[in-house]
Amino acid sequence: MSEAGTRVSRRRLFGLAGAGAALAGAGVAGGMAADRVVPAASTTDTAANAVPFHGANQAGIVTPAQDRLHFVSFDVTTTSRNDLVDLLREWTRAAERMAAGQEATEHGAVGGPAEAPPEDTGEALGLPASSLTLTVGFGPSLFDQRFGLADRRPPALIDLPAFAKDALDPARCGGDLCVQACANDPQVAVHAIRNLARIGFGAVTVRWSQLGFGRTSTTSRSQSTPRNLFGFKDGTNNIKAEDTDALRQHVWVQPGDGPDWMTGGSYLVARRIRMHIETWDRTRLSEQEEIIGRQKGSGAAHGQAGEFDPVDLHVHGEGGKPLIADDAHIRLASAESLGGVRILRRGYNFVDGSDGLGHLDAGLFFIAFNRDPRSQFVPMQQALAEKDAMMEYIQHTGSAIYACPPGVRPGGFWGDTLFH
Amino acid sequence: MSEAGTRVSRRRLFGLAGAGAALAGAGVAGGMAADRVVPAASTTDTAANAVPFHGANQAGIVTPAQDRLHFVSFDVTTTSRNDLVDLLREWTRAAERMAAGQEATEHGAVGGPAEAPPEDTGEALGLPASSLTLTVGFGPSLFDQRFGLADRRPPALIDLPAFAKDALDPARCGGDLCVQACANDPQVAVHAIRNLARIGFGAVTVRWSQLGFGRTSTTSRSQSTPRNLFGFKDGTNNIKAEDTDALRQHVWVQPGDGPDWMTGGSYLVARRIRMHIETWDRTRLSEQEEIIGRQKGSGAAHGQAGEFDPVDLHVHGEGGKPLIADDAHIRLASAESLGGVRILRRGYNFVDGSDGLGHLDAGLFFIAFNRDPRSQFVPMQQALAEKDAMMEYIQHTGSAIYACPPGVRPGGFWGDTLFH
Numbered sequence: 051m052s053e054a055g056t057r058v059s060r061r062r063l064f065g066l067a068g069a070g071a072a073l074a075g076a077g078v079a080g081g082m083a084a085d086r087v088v089p090a091a092s093t094t095d096t097a098a099n100a101v102p103f104h105g106a107n108q109a110g111i112v113t114p115a116q117d118r119l120h121f122v123s124f125d126v127t128t129t130s131r132n133d134l135v136d137l138l139r140e141w142t143r144a145a146e147r148m149a150a151g152q153e154a155t156e157h158g159a160v161g162g163p164a165e166a167p168p169e170d171t172g173e174a175l176g177l178p179a180s181s182l183t184l185t186v187g188f189g190p191s192l193f194d195q196r197f198g199l200a201d202r203r204p205p206a207l208i209d210l211p212a213f214a215k216d217a218l219d220p221a222r223c224g225g226d227l228c229v230q231a232c233a234n235d236p237q238v239a240v241h242a243i244r245n246l247a248r249i250g251f252g253a254v255t256v257r258w259s260q261l262g263f264g265r266t267s268t269t270s271r272s273q274s275t276p277r278n279l280f281g282f283k284d285g286t287n288n289i290k291a292e293d294t295d296a297l298r299q300h301v302w303v304q305p306g307d308g309p310d311w312m313t314g315g316s317y318l319v320a321r322r323i324r325m326h327i328e329t330w331d332r333t334r335l336s337e338q339e340e341i342i343g344r345q346k347g348s349g350a351a352h353g354q355a356g357e358f359d360p361v362d363l364h365v366h367g368e369g370g371k372p373l374i375a376d377d378a379h380i381r382l383a384s385a386e387s388l389g390g391v392r393i394l395r396r397g398y399n400f401v402d403g404s405d406g407l408g409h410l411d412a413g414l415f416f417i418a419f420n421r422d423p424r425s426q427f428v429p430m431q432q433a434l435a436e437k438d439a440m441m442e443y444i445q446h447t448g449s450a451i452y453a454c455p456p457g458v459r460p461g462g463f464w465g466d467t468l469f470h
Numbered sequence: 471m472s473e474a475g476t477r478v479s480r481r482r483l484f485g486l487a488g489a490g491a492a493l494a495g496a497g498v499a500g501g502m503a504a505d506r507v508v509p510a511a512s513t514t515d516t517a518a519n520a521v522p523f524h525g526a527n528q529a530g531i532v533t534p535a536q537d538r539l540h541f542v543s544f545d546v547t548t549t550s551r552n553d554l555v556d557l558l559r560e561w562t563r564a565a566e567r568m569a570a571g572q573e574a575t576e577h578g579a580v581g582g583p584a585e586a587p588p589e590d591t592g593e594a595l596g597l598p599a600s601s602l603t604l605t606v607g608f609g610p611s612l613f614d615q616r617f618g619l620a621d622r623r624p625p626a627l628i629d630l631p632a633f634a635k636d637a638l639d640p641a642r643c644g645g646d647l648c649v650q651a652c653a654n655d656p657q658v659a660v661h662a663i664r665n666l667a668r669i670g671f672g673a674v675t676v677r678w679s680q681l682g683f684g685r686t687s688t689t690s691r692s693q694s695t696p697r698n699l700f701g702f703k704d705g706t707n708n709i710k711a712e713d714t715d716a717l718r719q720h721v722w723v724q725p726g727d728g729p730d731w732m733t734g735g736s737y738l739v740a741r742r743i744r745m746h747i748e749t750w751d752r753t754r755l756s757e758q759e760e761i762i763g764r765q766k767g768s769g770a771a772h773g774q775a776g777e778f779d780p781v782d783l784h785v786h787g788e789g790g791k792p793l794i795a796d797d798a799h800i801r802l803a804s805a806e807s808l809g810g811v812r813i814l815r816r817g818y819n820f821v822d823g824s825d826g827l828g829h830l831d832a833g834l835f836f837i838a839f840n841r842d843p844r845s846q847f848v849p850m851q852q853a854l855a856e857k858d859a860m861m862e863y864i865q866h867t868g869s870a871i872y873a874c875p876p877g878v879r880p881g882g883f884w885g886d887t888l889f890h
Contacts, residue, residue: 160755160766160767164754165756166754168766172702175701176694176697240684243830256830257824258824259821261683276657279591279664281579281595328671334586335585335587403678404542409675412664
């Protein structure tokens, strides 16, 4: 599996064709190297490193969560299976290069013929790899009649049921394909999505896309826990990259789970959760803490002293009242309440301008990876949608599910196990 | 003037009430310091430093451009002049604190009574000052009959004229007040705007807001030139913080320019410029470079070798054709073509999801500071809107103008020269 920071990224100065270019087989044209370029000053910055693209699983799932997100959902407009496979091949080559801090193609933004459109859009020239990961997923609609994939659809790739209080905007739901770009520099994440969209001209169109600026989940013990826009630490009890057994049990599709092509993959559920932050901000601190089940400052669960002290749902206070309320978020979302169910969360905060009614359009773009959403995300969300005290302050406005295939071997391509 | 990195920010560990709290007069409640909290590991990171809030001019204008933007335009809903002044006072106290890396108020997110709403929304707990600057401006509509300010409106604070090819969305235009938050961490910028909105409940509502993720302008010679979403370096010839004479001539309102209350201020023009990046990306490199007037790789103007070589608009190539085309962007926007006019640009790239038509909704949120927009931004934009070859690839979808008052002295408040 991929891990950030384990590898020195390929950093070179502008116009200097060194080992990196040779390694990648990149051409040099017009005196400019075709891979990207980095100020020498950043060489001590581990956040700038490259995350390996290849592996048994896709990067960007248990990779320590980068700071920024650009998530895109595409509609496939071609009806040719061959065109779709060609696109996935071409995307994979570009993704390999961009994850290494290179331009999308060998010629790049300025190395091709002047009489042709550039093969890279150029806005990431000079920026390091920034721990970019690109993770692809296939939506249920890809398995319709167009591409001969109907009998390859995994039973776990369900159409998500309607949940209580859903307020979904169809323009923010679904899609044939998704790409999750995570990086420590938003310009690098945006550049990657845009160049995949450019490569896909004529075969795919952007259905919806979402930027996220602050990760809300901790996917490695090397990371401190960030805060969501309710101001609370988020992700304290998330599954971590170091929890190999839990990943096997809850995240990675295992042999025999369904079609073989998904073994080593995972199911991604995305939910755009609008937070009514103005209402929340007028709620008293004690009520906020009761809703969450944790203390706002330290992040400790009620009845505990420290953020990482194990949660005890059975502690009672005065009068026998449970310290963690029956409708507290952490109680309802706990493995204990859900018969052992856990998910790997990987969400980001967002602010999408204003809502036209005097408020910020802000919230959490929730991303979760599941081994099987039928027994993980779905029962968890059913419990939360029906009982969670937090529901008064949030609305689910977007929803999608995708099957993320296993990782790519050198020479392979995204989804090759599905199409072969 | 404010400069980032000239001052060590006040960084303290969680729960440790040290010199920082005493310095700021911050209270300590429930064992928690009321100012924010930073991991000790970040102490060598200059991007985390605090920018001084007070000065003769507002910070955030010639401050070296931070990486991230949250810009908000407010409508004032109270009709009481006293309430408006009280709000500006309260905002100023909060802005002083947040710029120093503290919570919005003394009590902060968790230091107040549990039975009251928190006085800070909490999502920036643990984050350093991140060079946050907050810059306020007053729109033309603030000078209507509501607040007795009609005779204080500066003649330079015009209603912007319609420009050729404008495609303005009224929901992204105008507003009584603006706040520009710039920081090196988007969560810090968003936190600041959100807490000002929280403080303003009942007196202001959010009219529109815009996030920007990549600065496109260089406002100090200490910075390298970033790239916009056309993939070109942007801001090479911008006025720089070091150009004191040019700032006096083109940016800061001088005594005698108009009403005294604006002396030391500047006029901010904001334009949301949608870029049709999909069309641009299908344009050949030579045409892109002809439209801009510069080489995409190096950023050198045509006829020059290096990015910072002075532009020569009179160089001709074969057949006497000018190397920089008559309708090239840098020719039309040049001081030479505009009779000496210059502006200070401070824009950011944006991607606001998708446009519902299969494309990313991406572009440049243009911000410019002028001593007098009547003789600077307006003639420049008239020339560009009518002749710039780039107009084929862009659309101006939002527009606003604000009078940014001079800087605040300790004990003063935003706009005190206007209201006194």
